[in-house]
Amino acid sequence: MTIGDLREVVRAPDAEGSPPRGPARGAARARAYLALTKPRIIRLLLITTVPAMCLAARGLPSLWLVLWTLVGGAAAAGSANTLNCVIDADIDKVMNRTKDRPLATxxxxxxxxxxxGLGLGALSFAVLWWTSNLLAASLAVAAILFYVLVYTLVLKRRTSQNIVWGGAAGCMPVVIGWAAVTGTVDWPAWVMFAVIFVWTPAHFWALAMRYREDYAAANVPMLPVVAPPKVVARRTAAYTWLTVVVSLLLFPVTSWVYVAVAGVVGAWFVVRAHGLRNAVARGEAGEPMAVFHASIAYLAAVFVGIAVDALVGLTPIGWPL
Incomplete structure (x- = not known):
């Protein structure tokens, strides 16, 4: 879909087969609107926001600020995900994994x-500007625009590197959280951004390996569609190593608590990724979904480690620089 196609969505009448108009369907429609926002993805994004805010505050920020930042961040993520569903409605109808999404059905x-989707985006900007600052609100809008215009409209259907660069939108919650607390974006925020940025390919390629046929049927050139499994598994392992290395760059502003957590869960994540790589090298299918789920557990553990480290209040290893 192009930007011109998106304009046609506004002008065109409802497609044949759309749900009939009338009363009722209230609860079902509410669930459908919620499904558009992809709540499970939002939960993962918000898990990274609070630890970033704790690290920025070197402790517990105002609970009201945390609450409203989460509300604004959830609205921004929901906006991006909803607009993604609008643009990818044709793909969602083809893929088994997404055929039950509201626009596909x-x-x-x-x-x-x-x-x-546009309303959620406006709500996000208003909430973040009102409760924190213009920088945080602007970063949220930038994340929405990048995800929709750059990833969904340009990269997704054109290059196997789509998720490598498109994943930058999913890194923005940590930067938004930091900006909400400090009104600036300092280097630790960019390190956390980088952790999620290099984590995303390993996370998503494992999922795409499992659903390779879906992406192939939809003509989406995810790496597992255009490259042999051995190449995908090797790159997944390489990005896993890179993720762990980048996560340790936070040591100057954290104590041994975070470094220990990042080191232990990082080693576990690397072992899981190499298990997939070794299995594929032997000609086996391996367990890509095990790596996918391990990646989620890894990211959650790392950011919980950041939060705990900031709340415990131990002297950072290299603070001040």
Whole structure:
């Protein structure tokens, strides 16, 4: 879909097969709107926001600030995910993994989803500007625009490096959280950004290996579609190593607590990734979903480690620089 196609969504009548208009369906429509936002993805994004805020504050920030930053961040992520569903409605109908999404089933129309997505984006900007600062609000809008215009419209259907660069949008919650606390974006925020940035390919390629046929049927050139499994597994392992190395760059602003957590869970993550690499090298299918789930557990553990380290209040290893 192009930007011109997106404009047609606004002007065009509801597609044939759209749900009939009328009363009722209230609860079902509410669930459909919620599904557009991809709540499970939002939960993972928000898990990284609070630790970033704790590290920025060197302790516990204002709980009201945390609450409203999470609300604004959830609205921004929901906006980006909803607009992604609008643009990728044709793909979602083809892929088994996504065929039950609201636009694929006709539970909602593209126009309804477009209005909802834009409304969430406006809400995100207003909430973050009102409760924190203009920088945090602007970063949220930038994340939405990047995910929709750069990743979904440009990269996703054109290059196997789509998730490598497109994943930058998913890194923004830590920067937004830091900006909400400090009004600036300092280097530790960019290190946390980099952790998620290099983590994303290993995380998503494992999922794409499992659903390779889906992406192939939809003509989306995810790496597992265009490269042999051995290449995908090697690159997944390489990005896993890179993720662990980058995570340790936070040592100047953290204590031994974080370094120990990052080291232990990092070693475990590397072992899981190499297990997949070794299995594929032997000609086996391996367990890509095990790596996918391990990647989620790894990221959650690392950011919990950041939060705990900041809240415990031990002297950072290299602070001040």
């Amino acid at each position: 006709g539970a909602l129309t593209r126009r309804e989803a477009l209005v909802f």
